Amino acid sequence: MLTINAAVLLVVVVVLRLRRRTEARSRFDEKMTVxxxxxxxxxxxxxxxxxxxxSFLGQVASGVTQASR
Known part of the structure; x- marks a missing residue:
């Protein structure tokens, strides 16, 4: 039996949508990607x-904040 994780399926869809050329996208297409x-x-x-x-993004943000002081 084959099971497909919804998150993995969405990652594949996002990667395929983002590989397309920017000029070929309509506003609806961009909204759907979002x-x-x-x-x-x-x-x-x-x-x-x-x-x-x-957690990683929090550490990066904290590092950037401390570096700017």
């Missing part, structure tokens, strides 16, 4: 991977 990326973020946020990304 909606898909937001859905991916909602799916990843509660997972250990999402928490690790959040």
């Amino acid at each position: 909606v898909i990326v937001l859905a991916l973020g909602v799916l990843l946020a509660p997972t250990p991977v999402g928490q690790a990304i959040l």
Whole structure:
């Protein structure tokens, strides 16, 4: 039996959509890409991977803030 994780499927869709040329995109196409990326973020946020990304970005932001002082 084959199971497909929704987050993995959305990652594939996002990568395929972002590989297309910018000039070929309509406003609707750009809005759909944003909606898909937001859905991916909602799916990843509660997972250990999402928490690790959040922790890493927090450390980067903290480092940038301290470096600018």
